[in-house]
Amino acid sequence: MTNRYQIPQHDEAPSEEMIEWLHENLEDWNGEPDGITLIHNDGTEEHGAPGDWVVRDEHGMYRIEKETADETRG
Numbered sequence: 001m002t003n004r005y006q007i008p009q010h011d012e013a014p015s016e017e018m019i020e021w022l023h024e025n026l027e028d029w030n031g032e033p034d035g036i037t038l039i040h041n042d043g044t045e046e047h048g049a050p051g052d053w054v055v056r057d058e059h060g061m062y063r064i065e066k067e068t069a070d071e072t073r074g
Helices: 016-023
Strands: 004-006 028-032 035-039 045-048 053-056 062-065
Touching (some): 016 053
Antiparallel strands (some): 028 035
16 A cells, blocks of 8 residues: 655656545645645645655545655665
């Protein structure tokens, strides 16, 4: 089971698997040309830009993790 997907670059489409996975989110979200916005039930929003990660935690909640230099090293 995948618990994280990287937000694709603006000229790339997200995979069908990523879209299906996002639809499992019980909270709202919007895909936008400049990334993804998660809209939480408490009224807060998180925006992830291309290269950031959408992560589902052990409780099924989705959040954004910002890309860091350590994550981009191979």
